[in-house]
Amino acid sequence: MPMTDFVLQRVALLLLLGAWWFVSSGCQSTYYAALEQLGYHKRDLLVTRVKDARDSQEEAKEQFKSALEKFGDVLQFDGGALEDKYNELKAELDRSESSASAVHNRIEAVExxxxxxxxxxxxxxxxxxxxNLRRDSARQLNAARKRYTSLMRSMKRAESKIAPVLSAFRDQVLYLKHNLNAQAIASLQGELTSIETNIDAxxxxxxxxxxxxxAFIKALGSS
Structure with missing residues (x-):
């Protein structure tokens, strides 16, 4: 069955997207030029990637909430298989690290x-x-850059809060792994407040x- 032009375009797009991960920054202009030939312009890509970055931060926020709840549950341990509790907390740590990686990668894609x-x-x-048109376009460019700078500052400030939280979680999970007993749980009690404060921030x-x-997506879409 012959492939339609639509299918061929989508296949080409998938190949381009896959190849993007292997090209150097010097090849970015070729990559974006090829995408534009398929109707995917930089402005649209920027909006899409900002949405992806926003969604990844929303997902990370929910994941760290979940990890905090699980940490609290472990501290309420009063009998049973402590190793199971460790495994649950380790799984939350793994998901949190994955979420952190997604946040970083999507911010980088926006940049x-x-x-x-x-x-x-x-x-x-x-x-x-x-x-007159040149001046108006230059004005729009400056406005877009200012909005973008503010957006990146905010996203990176949020991302910078992730590392201390992950470090604290790794320490607690590792300590629990090395000390699977009730005394280990008691030793972790004092860390809960600090972790809660970091996650709240x-x-x-x-x-x-x-x-x-x-706000950036709305402004760029309406300009």
């Missing part, structure tokens, strides 16, 4: 396409023959970053 978009936009300003920063992402 890649935004750099390409803004460079192209700035370079094309010289192509205008109408000075993380969640606040992520909620701020998520709101910034929503």
């Amino acid at each position: 890649n396409v935004s750099e390409a978009l803004f460079q192209e936009w700035e370079g094309e300003l010289a192509q205008y023959t109408n000075e 993380l969640i606040r920063e992520m909620e701020t970053a998520i709101a910034e992402a929503d």
